[in-house]
Amino acid sequence: xxxxxxxxxxxxxxxxxxxxxxxxxxxxxxxxxxxxxxxxxxxxxxxxxxxxxxxxxxxxxxxxxxxxxxxxxxxxxxxxxxxxxxxxxxxxxxxxxxxxxxxxxxxxxxxxxxxxxxxxxxxxxxxxxxxxxxxxxxxxxxxxxxxxxxxxxxxxxxxxxxxxxxxxxxxxxxxxxxxxxxxxxxxxxxxxxxxxxxxxxxxxxxxxxxxxxxxxxxxxxxxxxxxxxxxxxxxxxxxxxxxxxxxxxxxxxxxxxxxxxxxxxxxxxxxxxxxxxxxxxxxxxxxxxxxxxxxxxxxxxxxxxxxxxxxxxxxxxxxxxxxxxxxxxxxxxxxxxxxxxxxxxxxxxxxxxxxxxxxxxxxxxxxxxxxxxxxxxxxxxxxxxxxxxxxxxxxxxxxxxxxxxxxxxxxxxxxxxxxxxxxxxxxxxxxxxxxxxxxxxxxxxxxxxxxxxxxxxxxxxxxxxxxxxxxxxxxxxxxxxxxxxxxxxxxxxxxxxxxxxxxxxxxxxxxxxxxxxxxxx
Amino acid sequence: xxxxxxxxxxxxxxxxxxxxxxxxxxxxxxxxxxxxxxxxxxxxxxxxxxxxxxxxxxxxxxxxxxxxxxxxxxxxxxxxxxxxxxxxxxxxxxxxxxxxxxxxxxxxxxxxxxxxxxxxxxxxxxxxxxxxxxxxxxxxxxxxxxxxxxxxxxxxxxxxxxxxxxxxxxxxxxxxxxxxxxxxxxxxxxxxxxxxxxxxxxxxxxxxxxxxxxxxxxxxxxxxxxxxxxxxxxxxxxxxxxxxxxxxxxxxxxxxxxxxxxxxxxxxxxxxxxxxxxxxxxxxxxxxxxxxxxxxxxxxxxxxxxxxxxxxxxxxxxxxxxxxxxxxxxxxxxxxxxxxxxxxxxxxxxxxxxxxxxxxxxxxxx
Numbered sequence: 092x093x094x095x096x097x098x099x100x101x102x103x104x105x106x107x108x109x110x111x112x113x114x115x116x117x118x119x120x121x122x123x124x125x126x127x128x129x130x131x132x133x134x135x136x137x138x139x140x141x142x143x144x145x146x147x148x149x150x151x152x153x154x155x156x157x158x159x160x161x162x163x164x165x166x167x168x169x170x171x172x173x174x175x176x177x178x179x180x181x182x183x184x185x186x187x188x189x190x191x192x193x194x195x196x197x198x199x200x201x202x203x204x205x206x207x208x209x210x211x212x213x214x215x216x217x218x219x220x221x222x223x224x225x226x227x228x229x230x231x232x233x234x235x236x237x238x239x240x241x242x243x244x245x246x247x248x249x250x251x252x253x254x255x256x257x258x259x260x261x262x263x264x265x266x267x268x269x270x271x272x273x274x275x276x277x278x279x280x281x282x283x284x285x286x287x288x289x290x291x292x293x294x295x296x297x298x299x300x301x302x303x304x305x306x307x308x309x310x311x312x313x314x315x316x317x318x319x320x321x322x323x324x325x326x327x328x329x330x331x332x333x334x335x336x337x338x339x340x341x342x343x344x345x346x347x348x349x350x351x352x353x354x355x356x357x358x359x360x361x362x363x364x365x366x367x368x369x370x371x372x373x374x375x376x377x378x379x380x381x382x383x384x385x386x387x388x389x390x391x392x393x394x395x396x397x398x399x400x401x402x403x404x405x406x407x408x409x410x411x412x413x414x415x416x417x418x419x420x421x422x423x424x425x426x427x428x429x430x431x432x433x434x435x436x437x438x439x440x441x442x443x444x445x446x447x448x449x450x451x452x453x454x455x456x457x458x459x460x461x462x463x464x465x466x467x468x469x470x471x472x473x474x475x476x477x478x479x480x481x482x483x484x485x486x487x488x489x490x491x492x493x494x495x496x497x498x499x500x501x502x503x504x505x506x507x508x509x510x511x512x513x514x515x516x517x518x519x520x521x522x523x524x525x526x527x528x529x530x531x532x533x534x535x536x537x538x539x540x541x542x543x544x545x546x547x548x549x550x551x552x553x554x555x556x557x558x559x560x561x562x563x564x565x566x567x568x569x570x571x572x573x574x575x576x577x578x579x580x581x582x583x584x585x586x587x588x589x590x591x592x593x594x595x596x597x598x599x600x601x602x603x604x605x606x607x608x609x610x611x612x
Numbered sequence: 613x614x615x616x617x618x619x620x621x622x623x624x625x626x627x628x629x630x631x632x633x634x635x636x637x638x639x640x641x642x643x644x645x646x647x648x649x650x651x652x653x654x655x656x657x658x659x660x661x662x663x664x665x666x667x668x669x670x671x672x673x674x675x676x677x678x679x680x681x682x683x684x685x686x687x688x689x690x691x692x693x694x695x696x697x698x699x700x701x702x703x704x705x706x707x708x709x710x711x712x713x714x715x716x717x718x719x720x721x722x723x724x725x726x727x728x729x730x731x732x733x734x735x736x737x738x739x740x741x742x743x744x745x746x747x748x749x750x751x752x753x754x755x756x757x758x759x760x761x762x763x764x765x766x767x768x769x770x771x772x773x774x775x776x777x778x779x780x781x782x783x784x785x786x787x788x789x790x791x792x793x794x795x796x797x798x799x800x801x802x803x804x805x806x807x808x809x810x811x812x813x814x815x816x817x818x819x820x821x822x823x824x825x826x827x828x829x830x831x832x833x834x835x836x837x838x839x840x841x842x843x844x845x846x847x848x849x850x851x852x853x854x855x856x857x858x859x860x861x862x863x864x865x866x867x868x869x870x871x872x873x874x875x876x877x878x879x880x881x882x883x884x885x886x887x888x889x890x891x892x893x894x895x896x897x898x899x900x901x902x903x904x905x906x907x908x909x910x911x912x913x914x915x916x917x918x919x920x921x922x923x924x925x926x927x928x929x930x931x932x933x934x935x936x937x938x939x940x941x942x943x944x945x946x947x948x949x950x951x952x953x954x955x956x957x958x959x960x961x962x963x964x965x966x967x968x969x970x971x972x973x974x975x976x977x978x
Contacts, residue, residue: 417849436851
């Protein structure tokens, strides 16, 4: 009940107030350094009541650092934060929540086996003596749901809900704690285009009720659609601000990157040749004997890019792991260049011309403690000239590394630098360089640009297209629909472990693919 | 001259960088030991002086230090190699016991062989015994996922009881007048001698340490072992047979420990007798951690522990300090090396850089 009244008050206040008085949160000259990097340098921002402020920037631009400072996870080195005009110092998220600041993290902080209500209550329990007062909590939750139009069954178990609804629970969790400011960290990363639309509607309803939203993202289209104001960050600095009316995608992208960028991938029509990869009726079960991948069949021909679209967690990872020999499959066949491949034998696959750019570059793609020299020979260290009679040839390994660093433009102090000391983009270049410098006929790229800056994304897209044009078959798996649409020649859509359709990229449109991704075949 | 200096500095800096934590940990442990000595009413300076004298005061004392160090080098290498592969081989003790008793058995039961056949034969049997015993936790880990810490601890108990049984049962020394449980003395032809004051076993240990260094740093097998230890997922991705490597690493580790036991039997004790090898395998953990898993540094840390063990009796006798103080210092050393944070805090050092070696990589990761 209290919440309702409060929010109503806020709305009236918000409409009454104008100009400076609506300022709710202000950060002034924030500095935050980590050993070796300046995450925030002289960053200032203002957040007004009832607006969506988009914080745009590439990975590593300092967006998350700034928000973590405001949310109390980090303490700034210098600079001040004001809340409703009062100086505000926060040491932990608990203080932040008490001050009316909530955060929806990119990776949801929910207990999968608890119900919606239990998750919402967790940490803010209403009690009667030593017992939980679920009834009162439920009443409050239902009221919130009704007033914000955020319907979720309070008794549903979290892990049984689709991702879009789980996110809704995260938002409810914040509202339940009476927040006035909601920080959303890359909230659309896990959503289908339709779910994203739904989220935007919710965000608008929240702002109408006087809630202020900071929306962290690197997706230009979304910023233009939802934001009232946009602040662009680059390398720890605020480099500009704009309103959607004043700017467009190209303007934002060049501010974000600091130079002109090509958003579309330039490519000629594909000239497909023979089939290089054939997957027949593949089934992969998870630990509970449920299908992760169900009766998947697909083929990739030389000189084409087959894109696999789908919302994260619909079996793409399992499919790729099975194809690349990292995971056992329960039934089905995998053929490369007309040869049947054995189960779980990555080396056989590599020796048959497969290159694999793995989804998790730090887990599978690199040994972070190793120098680049070793990482560049990770898959062929045992072959001549890198190894002879079981003894490594340091000279040949170093020569190889120097050549690849040069050819793939890896920015590193030296070939002896540990892979872990490089930025994400350069780590990915090491993997791409290693995999694509071999004599390959098939490239499997899983989320090859995740977390990379625009420059690296451009580079990797171009490299994949170059491989295609050189007659290599490419299987590209990505949850970024834009990436799939701009790079692929054909698009397969995965939903709940099945390939629900394969489309020609020329006549595919976003809305149709979005529906397929959501299971509306 | 000028142009050379920076790179020399760099090299020295690198060496200092990798040895400073163990070095400072030793200093801290000696300080803690001194405090304990003070509290118990002894003069720490005198005690340490006697300890030093006991270790290096005479050629004979020094020979004893080398004798004490020899099995530590082997067990230290065994543990270090396991760590390199991401495995915590607590079973060096058991593997060493089996190596020691099998070498002892081959040493006394086969007669009439020339020593150039008998010595290597007994050593080889010790190696094989340790290797096979090391293979068990390897197989268990690779095929059932059983954690090597658990299995090697349990296998230690089996090894202790098995060797006790053999030395009080079927292989007992039945010579008249013997009442203790032990094996008969090995034949002269199986004994490993000394060159001057230096036991040949020590020379072998040092050579093996360099060999292991070469294998780990210069061979494809070493590359695979390191890879599996640092990142098993990436190793699988790279097409390495991670299960085979885990088994292989524990076999080699067991072989090293087994060789250590055999050298102890043939070079120092002259027979297998329960109790004579107690704790050596566990000291190997201290040695490996102090050496931060570097095979060459294992030689140095074994010598340090060997010197403390060798000098302990003199210290006890002349400074009237109980032997157990050595265990306290050794334990404190281990504590400081593993709790690196404390050392950094005491000496106000900056946080570790990525390039340093992580001793604990792989513990309990799988």
